[in-house]
Amino acid sequence: MQxxxxxxxxxxxxxxxxxxxxxxAEAAKSQPGVxxxxxxTYMCSENGQxxxxxxIKEYGLTAVVVCSCSPRMHEATFRKVADxxxxxxxxxxxxxxxxQCSWVHKDTxxxxxxxxxxxxxxxxxxxxNTPLQEGESKVTxxxxxxxxxxxxxxxxxxxxxxxxxxxxxxxxxxxGGRMSQLDKTFPTxxxxxxxxxxxxxxxxxxxxITLYTYSEVESVSGYVGDFxxxxxxxxxxxxxxxxxxCGLCMTKCPSKKAKNEFNRGLNTxxxxxxxxxxxxxxxxxxxxxxxIHFRTGKCGICAxxxxxxxxxxxxxxxxxxxxxxxxxxxxxxxxxxxxxxGEYAYNLSPxxxxxxxxxxxxxxxxxxxxxxQRMSDHRQPKExxxxxxxxxxxxxxxxxKPYCSKICCMYTAKQAMLxxxxxxxxxxxxxxxxxxxxGKAFDEFYRxxxxxxxxxxxxxxxxxxxxxxxxxxxxHGVDMLDQKVVEINADMVVLAAAVEPNPDIRKLxxxxxxxxxxxxxxxxxxxxxxxxxxxxAGVFMSGVVQGPRDIPETVAQAGAAAxxxxxxxxxxxxxxxxxxxxxxxxxxxxxxxxxxxxxxxAISYTEKEVRDHGVRDTRRIAxxxxxxxxxxxxxxxxxxxxxxxxxxFSNRQIMAEVDTVLCQ
Amino acid sequence: xxxxxxxxxxxxVLERENLAYLGDAKGKSEGEWTPKxxxxxxxxxxxxxxxxxxxxxxxxxxxxxxxxxxxxGRVNPLFILRAFQKGAxxxxxxxxxxxxxxxxxxxxxxxxxxxxxxxxLDYLGVEKGRTRxxxxxxxxGAKFAATMNEFAEKIRSLGRNVRLEDIRCRN
Ligand SMILES: Cc1cc2nc3c(=O)[nH]c(=O)nc-3n(C[C@H](O)[C@H](O)[C@H](O)COP(=O)(O)OP(=O)(O)OC[C@H]3O[C@@H](n4cnc5c(N)ncnc54)[C@H](O)[C@@H]3O)c2cc1C
Ligand code: SF4
Ligand code: SF4
Ligand code: FES
Numbered sequence: 159m160q161x162x163x164x165x166x167x168x169x170x171x172x173x174x175x176x177x178x179x180x181x182x183a184e185a186a187k188s189q190p191g192v193x194x195x196x197x198x199t200y201m202c203s204e205n206g207q208x209x210x211x212x213x214i215k216e217y218g219l220t221a222v223v224v225c226s227c228s229p230r231m232h233e234a235t236f237r238k239v240a241d242x243x244x245x246x247x248x249x250x251x252x253x254x255x256x257x258q259c260s261w262v263h264k265d266t267x268x269x270x271x272x273x274x275x276x277x278x279x280x281x282x283x284x285x286x287n288t289p290l291q292e293g294e295s296k297v298t299x300x301x302x303x304x305x306x307x308x309x310x311x312x313x314x315x316x317x318x319x320x321x322x323x324x325x326x327x328x329x330x331x332x333x334g335g336r337m338s339q340l341d342k343t344f345p346t347x348x349x350x351x352x353x354x355x356x357x358x359x360x361x362x363x364x365x366x367i368t369l370y371t372y373s374e375v376e377s378v379s380g381y382v383g384d385f386x387x388x389x390x391x392x393x394x395x396x397x398x399x400x401x402x403x404c405g406l407c408m409t410k411c412p413s414k415k416a417k418n419e420f421n422r423g424l425n426t427x428x429x430x431x432x433x434x435x436x437x438x439x440x441x442x443x444x445x446x447x448x449x450i451h452f453r454t455g456k457c458g459i460c461a462x463x464x465x466x467x468x469x470x471x472x473x474x475x476x477x478x479x480x481x482x483x484x485x486x487x488x489x490x491x492x493x494x495x496x497x498x499x500g501e502y503a504y505n506l507s508p509x510x511x512x513x514x515x516x517x518x519x520x521x522x523x524x525x526x527x528x529x530x531q532r533m534s535d536h537r538q539p540k541e542x543x544x545x546x547x548x549x550x551x552x553x554x555x556x557x558x559k560p561y562c563s564k565i566c567c568m569y570t571a572k573q574a575m576l577x578x579x580x581x582x583x584x585x586x587x588x589x590x591x592x593x594x595x596x597g598k599a600f601d602e603f604y605r606x607x608x609x610x611x612x613x614x615x616x617x618x619x620x621x622x623x624x625x626x627x628x629x630x631x632x633x634h635g636v637d638m639l640d641q642k643v644v645e646i647n648a649d650m651v652v653l654a655a656a657v658e659p660n661p662d663i664r665k666l667x668x669x670x671x672x673x674x675x676x677x678x679x680x681x682x683x684x685x686x687x688x689x690x691x692x693x694x695a696g697v698f699m700s701g702v703v704q705g706p707r708d709i710p711e712t713v714a715q716a717g718a719a720a721x722x723x724x725x726x727x728x729x730x731x732x733x734x735x736x737x738x739x740x741x742x743x744x745x746x747x748x749x750x751x752x753x754x755x756x757x758x759x760a761i762s763y764t765e766k767e768v769r770d771h772g773v774r775d776t777r778r779i780a781x782x783x784x785x786x787x788x789x790x791x792x793x794x795x796x797x798x799x800x801x802x803x804x805x806x807f808s809n810r811q812i813m814a815e816v817d818t819v820l821c822q
Numbered sequence: 823x824x825x826x827x828x829x830x831x832x833x834x835v836l837e838r839e840n841l842a843y844l845g846d847a848k849g850k851s852e853g854e855w856t857p858k859x860x861x862x863x864x865x866x867x868x869x870x871x872x873x874x875x876x877x878x879x880x881x882x883x884x885x886x887x888x889x890x891x892x893x894x895g896r897v898n899p900l901f902i903l904r905a906f907q908k909g910a911x912x913x914x915x916x917x918x919x920x921x922x923x924x925x926x927x928x929x930x931x932x933x934x935x936x937x938x939x940x941x942x943l944d945y946l947g948v949e950k951g952r953t954r955x956x957x958x959x960x961x962x963g964a965k966f967a968a969t970m971n972e973f974a975e976k977i978r979s980l981g982r983n984v985r986l987e988d989i990r991c992r993n
Contacts (some may be wrong), residue, residue, distance in 0.1 A: 199958055228873045229890070230865075257876030258888055262967075264881065272884040279887070298833035673926070685921070693926060737892070757926045791896030795935070805894055819887040820858050820908040 160191040160285050163219040164277060165210055167201035167226035169256055175744055176260040176269035182225060185274045193217055193480060201226050202235055207208045210236065211243035219245065221284040225253040225277050231265040239701070246289035248736060248806060253280035253618055275819065282818040286811045289290030290736035295785050297383040297485040299727050302327065304375055305488035306665065307335020309701025309712045311357050316720030322727045325368045326361070326478060327389055329662070332437035333358055335490050339420065339514060341521040341528075343709060344572040345603040351523075358438040372443055374662075376477060378485070378669045381785040382696025383732045385482045395444040396430070400468035403440035404733060407460035407469065408432070416448035418525070422515045422798050424533060425525035430460050430469075437525060444469075457700060484723040485670065487680060488716070490665055491654040491702040494549045498557035502545060502653055503623040508533040510623060510651045511655050513566065516573055530581055535629060539584060539649030542571050542577070543633045545620050546590040549656035559656045559677055564706040566595050566654035571607040573652070578611040587614045587646055589635050616644060623651055657706045670697050679705050690719040693757055694804035695786060698722050737806030738787035739794055741780040743768075745801035748778025752793035752802050760786035850959070856979040857911040857944035859860070859886050861970065862901070864894045866924035867959045868916030874963030875970075886914075892954075895928030899939045902953070906943070906986035912952045914979040916966070919957040947985035951976050 161506040164186035168174035179197040186195035194217045200206050201224055213219060222245065224236050229252040237247035253276040255719045263269040301309045301317050306328030314324045326333065337343075338358075340350035361367050376388040396407075411428035418425050429448035432440060450457035451471060461469040493512055496504040504510045511519070522528035532539055546566055552558025567590070574586045577582040592614065595601040607613045620635040626647070633646040659678045667674050672692045674679040680699045683691040690698050701712045726732075741752070743766060753761040764777045780802065782793075791804040803809055863869040869890050875882065891897055894917025902913050915936060917929040932955060940953045954973060958966045 228869075228876075230870060230873060254873075254888075254890075257873040259876075261876035261879055262881045263884055268884045275887065279889075286944070420921045679925075683926075684924075755927075755931065757928075788925060790893045790928050791891070792893070792925065792928055792931060795895060795898045795931070804896065807896060809898065809900070812889065812891065812896075812898075813904055816860060816901055816905050816910075817908055818859055819889065820905065820910055 159217050160221040160287075161193045161217065162189070162221045162223060162281060163210070163213050163217060164189070164195040164223045164225065164281065165201055165206075165213075166195070166197040166255075166277070166507045167206070167224065168197060168199045169227060169260075170199065173226075173256050174258040174275075176263055176266055177255055177273040178266050178270040179273075181270055182273050182277055185743075186223075186277055186281065186420045189278060192281060192735045193309070194219065199794045202232050207235070207239045212799070213293035214243040214245050215241065215713045218806055221245075221249040221251075221287055221688050223251050223253060223277065223280045223284050225255045225273065225280070226259070227256040228252070228254045248290035249284065249287050251280045251284040251287065253277045259490070266399065278817050279542035279818045282814040284813050286808065286814055288805075293784050294731045295381075295383050295734060297727060297729050297732055298385075298481045299323065300325065300480070301388055301484045301486065301723050301727065302385070302480070302481050302482040303486045303488055303491055305335070305660075305701070305703070306333030306361075306369070306371065307327075307488060307701060308337045308354065308357075308709055309490065309703070310335070310486070311361055312713050312716035313488060313700045313720045313723070314361060314367055315357065315364065316717050317723050318364045320720070321366070322722045322724065323368070324371060325365050325482075327373045328369070328374050329374050330433060331372045331441075332369060332433050332439070332441045333361060333369065334434075334436075334438070336514070337709060338434060338514060339422075339521075339756050340517050341524075342417040342572065343595070344597075345599045347572065347576070351796050353434045362438045365383055369439065370478075371439060375666065377670065380481075381693075381783055383483045383509075383726070383785070385485055385696065387480055387482055387485070389478050389480065389632070391476045391478060392630075393475050394441065395446075395469060395471055395473050396442050397470055398439060398441050399472075400466050401464075403439045405442075405461050405467070406465070407440060410459050410463045412447050412457065413450050413458060416445055420519045421525045422512070424515055424518055425733045444471075447583060470618060472550070484698065484726050486679055486698045486700055486719050486723060487663075487666060487670070487672070487692070487703055488700040489660045489703050490686070491659055491706070492661075494557075494559065494658050496548070496655055499548060499653070501549065501622050502651065502654060503625055503631065507623075507651075509539075509629075509631060509649065510653065513569060513573065513652055513654045516652050520576055528582070530577060534742045537649070538581065541646060541648045542584055542586050542650045542652065543620070543631075543648040544574065544586065544588040544641065544647055544652045544654065545723055546588065546654045547656075548653040549618050550654075551591065552656070559658060561677060561706070562594065563654075563657040564594070565657065565708050568600060568603065568708065570654055571604045571613070572592075573632075574613045575607050575611050578613065585614065587616055587633075587648075589616050589618055589620050591617075591619065618644070631638075643705065657702065658822075659703055663703060670694055672697060673757070679703065690715055690722055694759060696726065716719065732785070734784050735787075735789055736784070736790040737804065738784045739782045739789070739791065739802055739804050741782060741797070742801045745799045746777075746779045747799055747801075748780065749798065751796050751798060752780055755792045756787075757790070757792070758786050758788055760788075842871040855982060856885050856981060857974065857982075858909055859914065859977060860905045860910050860911045861886050861888045861895070862891050862897045862913070862915045863888055863933070863958075864889050864896075864917045864924070864928070867918035867922060867957075868894075868966070870960035871916070871962045871966040873969050874960065875967040876963075877907060878963045878967075880964055882965035882967045883974040886970045886974060893923060893925050893928035894932040895925065897932065899935065901941075902939065903986065906948060906983065907988045909983075909987050909992055911980070912954075912973060912984045914954045914969070914973050916956050916958045916969075919959055922959065943986075948983060949980060951980055952983055
């Protein structure tokens with residue numbers, strides 16, 4: 159039996175005006191387990207706190223009930239008092255007799271019995287409380303960033319500048335992401351690589367940052383503060399520490415027909431390559447499918463020409479294992495596959511290009527050295543048609559996406575103006591459903607395209623693009639404002655394709671137990687209040703992996719993710735919430751029901767040897783990881799065997815409350 | 823039909839229970855009966871909404887007794903059955919609005935689980951009006967009070983619940 163002390167607060171007259179506090183204290187004395195009860199004007203004041211602390215010692219209390227304001231106000235205060243007085247803080251229960259009693263009822267006739275009933279309920283619960291220990295777990299002071307686009311780069315820099323070690327794992331041979339493929343950026347029209355390259359260099363030179371490019375995360379285990387991650391460093395066949403980046407190998411390589419992914423397949427590259435001139439690290443990789451040596455065993459020209467013998471055809475993939483306290487997912491996006499959009503003739507004509515291909519065409523380092531050209535005959539186009547929302551806001555989920563890709567309206571205005579700047583005689587028509595420009599200086603930017611540059615915006619959709627015998631493209635659309643059919647003989651058609659998360663996210667989400675929405679974007683822990691945290695503790699997100707956004711928004715979010723990571727890494731130990739679930743191995747039959755409902759992946763299984771009626775047996779038993787469990791209790795209700803329970807809100811405690819509330 | 827069979831037939835049991843109840847009710851005048859209502863409130867939204875009702879001095883009947891749970895998804899159907907067994911006249915379960923659950927999915931489980939439980943209870947004779955799920959956010963103090971007033975009113979109109987009550991628990 160507990161030795162319970164009940165402390166009834168007047169809260170000045172806030173409670174005392176409608177509750178006879180002395181009567182509540184008096185009634186408490188006859189409750190099971192109660193050895194001491196009193197009332198006092200302000201329990202939360204220093205004197206009130208001392209009263210509780212002294213009584214705990216004097217009467218050897220093992221549990222405390224404070225009848226006062228809401229637990230949301232002062233539960234933490236009174237738990238601390240108990241802790242200081244040597245009583246386990248979780249042996250304190252609050253009866254909310256202010257917000258849920260004295261403030262809702264007008265007179266003592268009603269207030270007092272209600273307060274007594276609330277007091278009794280709290281006493282009934284605390285009788286069943288057990289001391290709970292806040293667990294402690296260590297924090298590895300190192301962060302992992304998955305994805306080296308602008309999101310990953312900025313997050314890494316912010317964390318590293320705060321003094322913590324950061325590793326970036328990037329799948330491709332260089333960091334930079336999509337931003338490195340862009341020409342100029344809205345709304346200021348500054349050159350993308352001019353603002354990105356210095357950041358990439360800073361990453362490479364930062365003493366706190368380690369770069370693993372051409373690498374992928376292989377497996378993740380552990381939990382917040384203590385993740386263990388295996389990273390596969392794919393064989394480059396070039397030793398990163400030896401290569402000087404002179405680039406001679408690339409000029410000598412005789413295999414020049416490999417598709418250039420960085421230029422979206424618009425031209426070719428050599429078998430040994432860096433994706434672009436400013437690549438970080440500036441160390442090539444060998445594409446074994448294109449390399450003559452790997453295909454036939456001959457050639458070997460690059461190795462012969464390398465002055466420092468950095469090339470090693472025997473190199474193997476390497477798996478490294480590292481520990482991290484926090485993980486940031488920043489794997490970005492790609493454009494959707496345009497093949498299913500047969501009506502736009504993307505597959506039929508090289509002059510129908512995606513918006514990202516156009517970025518490469520406009521870029522001085524791109525396949526056409528920045529000259530606006532048709533990819534078929536290298537002629538400069540005169541009539542250009544942009545088609546917006548290709549696959550965005552699309553009801554057909556077999557080929558498109560229901561959401562707005564957010565950036566397309568702006569980059570199309572940008573691309574149109576860039577073209578008009580260099581080629582004023584090109585006529586540009588933009589077919590749009592809506593032009594959406596919410597953002598600082600965005601609408602002004604769009605209006606400049608219309609008013610100053612004379613870009614022809616047509617509200618309506620394109621039904622068909624038909625390649626003509628003369629090499630032009632007949633664009634068949636409707637103008638919804640003028641209610642007429644429009645036909646344009648275009649030289650080039652640009653498709654503003656929908657943005658979609660990098661498909662790798664599915665694999666990563668499984669490894670990290672993250673939740674993703676119907677479109678594969680990552681879900682936040684709370685869509686409004688915790689926008690950069692994943693539901694899995696210690697995992698954060700940054701960039702387009704969470705939803706379509708532009709560079710300024712990505713950078714802002716990167717900073718937000720970084721400060722969350724820094725806040726976590728700054729702690730030496732993590733206190734874990736002790737009100738977590740626990741399964742009783744005597745009842746658990748390992749059915750996995752609880753694991754399926756747990757939103758935080760806190761439940762795993764172990765094999766336990768048991769003796770069942772003298773027979774040895776191994777049984778699969780649920781185990782809750784207290785560092786991951788958030789204490790929602792979903793599992794405890796789902797469990798068909800009654801094995802799962804929630805500490806602090808156990809079945810027996812809640813049942814006791816129900817009983818007391820009713821039997822009085 | 824033997825005597826014992828007659829005595830233990832469901833109808834007979836029911837009749838005896840009803841008699842016991844009527845006998846009990848007869849002793850008291852109509853005005854004396856106040857309903858017993860249990861309100862389970864999730865800690866993050868609805869319990870805070872109830873606090874706000876208090877802050878705003880929005881009143882609701884004293885027979886509403888709130889039990890705090892971490893999430894609406896923590897409410898085991900057994901708790902509700904237990905409440906009726908112990909003589910509750912109505913049970914209301916409040917949680918965060920769909921999409922706002924502090925634990926992301928808890929209230930979705932609640933919604934589906936309670937839909938089933940309530941129709942089962944209805945089948946057993948605990949009318950649908952005696953059970954309710956309501957989404958109340960932390961900012962909806964007024965809604966909390968209004969919901970509770972409305973629910974209490976409903977329970978009053980339905981009268982005393984005897985269907986699942988274990989009369990041995992009555993006091
Ligand atoms: C045509 C076009 C024009 C645009 N123009 C502008 C503009 O003018 N102004 C503007 O503000 N925004 C513009 N944007 C938007 C801009 O590109 C994005 O906001 C920005 O690139 C998002 O950065 P990110 O780091 O989130 O994603 P990304 O740039 O996609 O970077 C993600 C990185 O993660 C890596 N990665 C993926 N999977 C893995 C994995 N499994 N393991 C390790 N690494 C992985 C990728 O290789 C990549 O390097 C434009 C976009 C497009 C398509
Ligand atoms: S209480 Fe919630 S978070 Fe904890 S193990 Fe159960 S379902 Fe998972
Ligand atoms: S639901 Fe219950 S019985 Fe099934 S694995 Fe979980 S704890 Fe064990
Ligand atoms: S926390 Fe309110 S319903 Fe889940």
